[in-house]
Amino acid sequence: MKEIWRRNLTTLWMTQFFAMVGLSAVVPFLPLFVRELGIHNQDEAVTWSGLVFAAPFFVTIFITPFWGALGDKFGMRLMVIRAVIGLGIAQILMSFAQTVEQLFFFRILQGALSGFYPSAMTLIASNTPEEKQGYALGAFQSANTSGNIFGPVIGGFISVIIGFRAVFVASAAISFLMAIVLYFTLREEVRPPITAPRFKYLDYWKFALSSRSLMILLTLIFLASFGVAFIRPLFVFFIETMISDSKTLPGTTGALYSLIGIFSAFSSFWFGKRIDTHGSRQVLIIGTILTGVTYIAHFYVTSVYLLIPVRILLGLGYGVILPSLFTGISLFSPAEKKGGLMGIASSAQTLGNLIAPLLSGVAASLFGIRSAFFIAGFVFLLMLPFIKMQERFKQET
Numbered sequence: 001m002k003e004i005w006r007r008n009l010t011t012l013w014m015t016q017f018f019a020m021v022g023l024s025a026v027v028p029f030l031p032l033f034v035r036e037l038g039i040h041n042q043d044e045a046v047t048w049s050g051l052v053f054a055a056p057f058f059v060t061i062f063i064t065p066f067w068g069a070l071g072d073k074f075g076m077r078l079m080v081i082r083a084v085i086g087l088g089i090a091q092i093l094m095s096f097a098q099t100v101e102q103l104f105f106f107r108i109l110q111g112a113l114s115g116f117y118p119s120a121m122t123l124i125a126s127n128t129p130e131e132k133q134g135y136a137l138g139a140f141q142s143a144n145t146s147g148n149i150f151g152p153v154i155g156g157f158i159s160v161i162i163g164f165r166a167v168f169v170a171s172a173a174i175s176f177l178m179a180i181v182l183y184f185t186l187r188e189e190v191r192p193p194i195t196a197p198r199f200k201y202l203d204y205w206k207f208a209l210s211s212r213s214l215m216i217l218l219t220l221i222f223l224a225s226f227g228v229a230f231i232r233p234l235f236v237f238f239i240e241t242m243i244s245d246s247k248t249l250p251g252t253t254g255a256l257y258s259l260i261g262i263f264s265a266f267s268s269f270w271f272g273k274r275i276d277t278h279g280s281r282q283v284l285i286i287g288t289i290l291t292g293v294t295y296i297a298h299f300y301v302t303s304v305y306l307l308i309p310v311r312i313l314l315g316l317g318y319g320v321i322l323p324s325l326f327t328g329i330s331l332f333s334p335a336e337k338k339g340g341l342m343g344i345a346s347s348a349q350t351l352g353n354l355i356a357p358l359l360s361g362v363a364a365s366l367f368g369i370r371s372a373f374f375i376a377g378f379v380f381l382l383m384l385p386f387i388k389m390q391e392r393f394k395q396e397t
Contacts, residue, residue, distance in 0.1 A: 004187055005128045009136050011185045012080070012120045013143040015178045019084065019116060020147020022091065022171030024261075025155025026164075028253035031236050033164045037100045042237075043365050048100050049233040050361035055104050056111030057354035061347045065204060067115045068122060068343025076123035077188040079115070081179055086113025088175030095168035111350075117144070118346030123188060125330040126338050133330055141268040141323040149261035156254030160247065204340030214341070216390035217328045218348040220383055224321050225352030227295065227379040230360045231372055238369050242304050252304060256311055263315030268323050284324040284387055290317030292380030298373035322349075328390075 026033075031049035039045045071079040090110030097103040121137065128136040155167045208214050231238075236253045243252060267287070294314040301307045326345060333341040360372050 005124070005132070005136065008127055008186060008188075009124060009139060011182065012124060013140055015080075015084065015182055016117070016120060016140060016143040017147045018174050018178050019087065020144055021151040021154065022174040023087075024147060024151030024257065025158070025167050025171055026094075027232065028152045028156050028236060028257055029159045029164055029167070029250045031233060032159075032250065033103070034100055036164060037097065037103060039100055046234065046237065046364050047361040048104075050357035050359075052100070052104055052107055053229070053233045054354050054357040055107030056114070057350045058108055058111060060111035060115065061350040061354055063112060064115050064118055064346045064350060065340055065343035068118060068346075069204060069340045071119055071122060071343075072338070072340055075188050076119050076126065077182075077186050079119040080123060080186065081182050083114050083116035083119055084175050084179040084182060086110075087116060088172045088179065089113060091168050091172035091175060095165045095172070115346075118343050121326060121346070122338060122342040125326075125333075125342060126335065127188065130331070133327055137323050137327050137330070139268075141319070141326075142265040144268075146261060146265040149258045149265065152254030152257035152261075153251070154254075156250035156252075159250050204337060204344055207337060208341060208344050211332065213390060214329065214332050216386055217325055217332070218345060220386050220390070221322070221325050221329075221345055221348040222352045223379055223383050223386070224318075224325065225349040226356045227291070227352075227376045228318065229353040229356035230363075230376045230379070231295070232360075233357045234360055234364055234369050234372050237364075238298075238373075239304065241369070242302065242307075256304070256307060259308065259311040260315035260318065263312050264319030267316045267319030281387065283320050285384065287317045287320035287324070288380055288383045288387065290314075291321065292317075292377045292383075294377075295373050295380060296377035299370050 030052060031045060034045055034048045034052060039048050067079050067083070087110065090106055090113055093106045093109065094103060097106055121140065124136050124140055125133055158167050158170065208218065235257075236249065239253045239256065240246075240249055243249060290313060294310050294317060297310050298307070301310060326342070329342060329345040330338065360375075363372050363375060
């Protein structure tokens with residue numbers, strides 16, 4: 001019989017894949033949906049797109065460590081199933097939004113109810129042998145990026161054929177189906193009772209703040225998520241400057257999103273194995289440089305076809321960053337604190353996803369949409385001195 005951790009990894013991989021298909025399906029057209037809800041001025045549309053993309057993270061940053069702490073107490077299996085159901089509820093509500101303010105509120109609700117990714121990451125990390133964690137977390141990250149392969153293309157196609165709202169309904173249906181699959185297939189290993197005292201919510205933060213290595217890793221996770229999220233609300237408007245047929249805009253944007261997904265999935269799965277044997281530092285440095293340089297290259301591209309190789313290289317670079325960083329968080333986290341600390345790591349990721357879309361609209365209004373790619377590239381290159389600093393702290397401990 002398969003080991004429990006392998007069976008769980010398979011189940012969670014499948015769930016994350018389909019969940020990301022549903023979530024990423026709305027990304028290419030979400031700014032266009034903002035227009036459909038009555039925001040026609042370009043600057044206002046950019047601003048509202050940033051707010052809508054950032055909305056889930058207004059509450060996620062605070063509530064994710066809380067869900068992680070509850071998972072430490074009651075089990076991560078329960079948290080995973082709860083998160084998928086919450087995601088489905090939020091998606092179905094978004095399909096009924098009549099104003100951009102309602103869409104914004106339902107996106108906030110999504111952040112409050114969901115949180116599947118950090119819960120699943122914690123379950124995998126806590127149920128996987130230490131020598132296999134890089135492989136397991138890298139494989140799970142490949143589900144995240146693989147879902148991004150098909151989701152934008154499917155979302156762009158459905159939105160053109162039967163409208164934007166149908167995509168939200170389809171995403172909700174996928175989420176509810178995955179909750180049923182998880183209920184019947186997911187198992188959590190029963191660990192020996194922890195003799196140490198239970199930790200309160202703030203204790204997780206105190207522990208993280210007292211560890212220099214953890215703080216560097218949290219900073220790196222923040223910067224990586226910030227760089228990617230900075231572009232997300234603007235990308236469809238960037239593509240709009242290069243194509244003349246507005247009917248093909250959602251599909252083209254979705255296909256270019258999918259390119260990153262394809263090659264991120266490959267790199268996160270392939271190099272995840274090498275994290276276990278060679279360590280994460282070298283892989284992380286290469287991925288960070290490649291991601292930063294290719295984001296800057298977007299500034300100079302004026303053709304959709306020339307954008308294709310740039311997006312491929314971007315996917316190869318970005319795919320290795322988060323598996324490396326979350327593996328580091330897991331290895332620096334004591335078993336009895338792992339859920340809460342992984343939740344804090346997810347909050348660092350959420351903080352980047354929250355702040356970046358709000359600032360990207362301002363940058364685009366002041367300096368133009370293309371300037372955002374320079375800023376995103378600089379953010380990734382800024383990670384390099386932190387990576388060196390983290391390695392020094394690691395050696396000192």
